[in-house]
Amino acid sequence: MSALPAGAATVPMWMVAELTYRCPLHCAFCSNPVDFAKVQNELTTAEWLRVLGEARALGAVQLGLTGGEPLSRPDLEQIVAEAHRLGFYTNLITSGVGLNQTRMRALKDAGLDHVQLSFQDSTRELNDFLSSTRTFELKRRVATLIKDHGFPMVMNCVIHRLNIDHVDKIIDLALEIGAEYLELANTQFYGWADLNRAQLLPTRQQLAHSEAVVSAYRLRIGNRLKILHVISDLYETRPKRCMNGWGTTFMVIAPDGLVMPCHAARMLPGLNLPSVRDASLRDIWLDSPAFNRFRGDQWMPEPCRSCPEKARDLGGCRCQAFLLTGDIGATDPVCDKSPQHATVLEIVNAPLAPKAAIERPLLFRTPENSRQLLADALPP
Amino acid sequence: MDNVAPLVRAAYPRIAPLYRFQWEAAQNAYVLLFPEGMVQLNVAAGEILRRCDGKRSADEIIADLRAQFQSDAIDDDVVAFLRSATGDGWVEWRDAVTP
Numbered sequence: 035m036s037a038l039p040a041g042a043a044t045v046p047m048w049m050v051a052e053l054t055y056r057c058p059l060h061c062a063f064c065s066n067p068v069d070f071a072k073v074q075n076e077l078t079t080a081e082w083l084r085v086l087g088e089a090r091a092l093g094a095v096q097l098g099l100t101g102g103e104p105l106s107r108p109d110l111e112q113i114v115a116e117a118h119r120l121g122f123y124t125n126l127i128t129s130g131v132g133l134n135q136t137r138m139r140a141l142k143d144a145g146l147d148h149v150q151l152s153f154q155d156s157t158r159e160l161n162d163f164l165s166s167t168r169t170f171e172l173k174r175r176v177a178t179l180i181k182d183h184g185f186p187m188v189m190n191c192v193i194h195r196l197n198i199d200h201v202d203k204i205i206d207l208a209l210e211i212g213a214e215y216l217e218l219a220n221t222q223f224y225g226w227a228d229l230n231r232a233q234l235l236p237t238r239q240q241l242a243h244s245e246a247v248v249s250a251y252r253l254r255i256g257n258r259l260k261i262l263h264v265i266s267d268l269y270e271t272r273p274k275r276c277m278n279g280w281g282t283t284f285m286v287i288a289p290d291g292l293v294m295p296c297h298a299a300r301m302l303p304g305l306n307l308p309s310v311r312d313a314s315l316r317d318i319w320l321d322s323p324a325f326n327r328f329r330g331d332q333w334m335p336e337p338c339r340s341c342p343e344k345a346r347d348l349g350g351c352r353c354q355a356f357l358l359t360g361d362i363g364a365t366d367p368v369c370d371k372s373p374q375h376a377t378v379l380e381i382v383n384a385p386l387a388p389k390a391a392i393e394r395p396l397l398f399r400t401p402e403n404s405r406q407l408l409a410d411a412l413p414p
Numbered sequence: 415m416d417n418v419a420p421l422v423r424a425a426y427p428r429i430a431p432l433y434r435f436q437w438e439a440a441q442n443a444y445v446l447l448f449p450e451g452m453v454q455l456n457v458a459a460g461e462i463l464r465r466c467d468g469k470r471s472a473d474e475i476i477a478d479l480r481a482q483f484q485s486d487a488i489d490d491d492v493v494a495f496l497r498s499a500t501g502d503g504w505v506e507w508r509d510a511v512t513p
C-alpha cells in the first residue's frame with residue numbers, strides 16, 4: 035500500500051454514486067453544480083459496474099445512489115443488483131418521481147436495502163413551488179409503495195427560510211407516512227443553494243425556534259422516529275470537518291466519472307479532479323494529488339497550523355472556505371479565529387425584510403438556467 | 415434492573431430487520447449496516463451478535479461464548495450488551511418477554 039500522509043484513513047467506507055444530473059425536479063436549493071448542463075457524457079452501465087467492483091475492493095460498504103434523479107437511469111436496477119452482489123449496503127436517494135410498482139418490485143428483487151425519499155415541505159403548495167413541479171401527491175403515494183415493499187425509509191427534507199417554520203408539520207408528515215428516520219437537513223450553501231442564499235438562509239430566531247420544536251418532538255415520540263437534525267455551521271464559531279476529513283471516509287463519483295472528496299468539490303479551482311475513465315479508483319484514492327491535497331495538516335495555513343484544536347475540525351470545509359474567501363486553502367471562515375470570520379457574521383446577521391425574500395425570485399435548477407449561467411460566465 | 419436478566423436469557427435474540435450484520439475484511443471487523451450508517455463492532459460485540467440468529471436463546475449463546483473464550487465470568491457482560499443492543503434497536507426478541 036502506498037504511503038499516506040499522517041492522519042489519513044485508508045478505507046473510503048462511504049461511496050456516493052451520482053448516476054446522472056438529469057432530474058425532473060428543479061429545486062432552488064440543489065447542491066449540484068450550477069453548470070451541470072455541460073456534463074453530457076455519463077458513465078455507461080459497464081463503467082459503473084467496474085467502478086463498483088473497484089470501490090468494494092477498497093473497502094467501500096455504504097453506497098448512496100443519487101443524482102440528479104437516479105431513477106432517470108434505466109439501468110438503475112442492474113447497478114443495484116451488482117452492488118448487492120458485491121456486499122454493499124445500497125441506499126436509493128430519490129425524489130420518488132419514476133418510482134412505480136414495477137420498478138419498486140424490480141429494485142427489491144435486485145437487493146436494494148433502503149430508500150430515502152425527499153419532500154420539499156409538508157404542504158402541497160410549498161413542496162410544488164420549491165421543486166417547480168407538481169409532485170406532492172405523487173411523493174405520498176411513493177411513500178406507501180416503499181413501506182408496502184418492506185423497505186426502511188428515510189424521509190428527507192431540506193430546510194431553509196421558506197419552510198423552517200413548518201418543522202412541526204414536516205415531522206407530523208414523517209410520522210404519518212411511517213418513516214423510520216427523518217433527516218431535517220438545513221440547506222448547505224453550495225451550487226444552486228449558494229445562488230439563492232439571500233432568500234434561503236433562515237434567521238437565527240427561526241433556527242432557534244426549529245431546534246426547540248425538534249427537541250420537544252423527540253421527547254414526545256421517543257424511538258418511533260429518529261430525527262437527524264443537521265444544522266449549517268454558519269451559526270457556529272468552530273467549523274465542521276469536511277466530510278469527516280478530506281479523503282478519509284467519503285468519495286463521490288460524478289455522472290461523468292470525476293471522483294470527488296465531497297459533493298461540491300467540482301467547483302474548487304485548480305484541483306484537477308481525477309476520473310475513473312483514466313485511472314483505477316485505488317490509484318485515485320491513494321495517489322491522486324486531488325485526494326492528497328488536504329489530507330493531514332501540512333497544507334494548513336495559520337491560524338490552523340498552530341491551533342490546538344486543528345485535529346478536531348481539520349481546518350473545516352474547503353468549499354465553504356473557497357466560496358467565502360476565494361481561497362480553497364484558507365481556514366474555514368466559520369472559525370472565529372479566522373481573519374475572515376466577519377464575512378460569515380455579515381451573512382448570518384444580515385437583516386432581511388420578509389418582503390425581500392419574495393420580491394427577488396428564486397433561481398430554479400433547470401437545464402435552461404444552467405446553460406444561461408454558463409453563457410453569462412463566458413467572456414464576451 | 416437485575417431481576418430482568420433471567421427473562422432475557424430464556425428468549426431468542428436476533429438482528430432486527432432494519433439492520434444488516436456482516437463481516438468487513440477491509441475493517442477486520444463485523445459491522446452493522448443501516449440506512450446511511452454503520453457501526454463498527456469490537457470483537458466481543460461481533461462474537462455476540464454473530465450468534466443472534468433467532469434460533470439460539472441468550473442462555474445458549476452465553477454457554478457457547480463461555481466455551482469459546484474459556485471463561486465463566488462473561489454472563490453479566492453479555493446480558494448487559496444484549497440489553498443495550500436491544501435499547502439501540504439492533505436486536506429484537508422472539509418467544510419471551512423483552513428486557
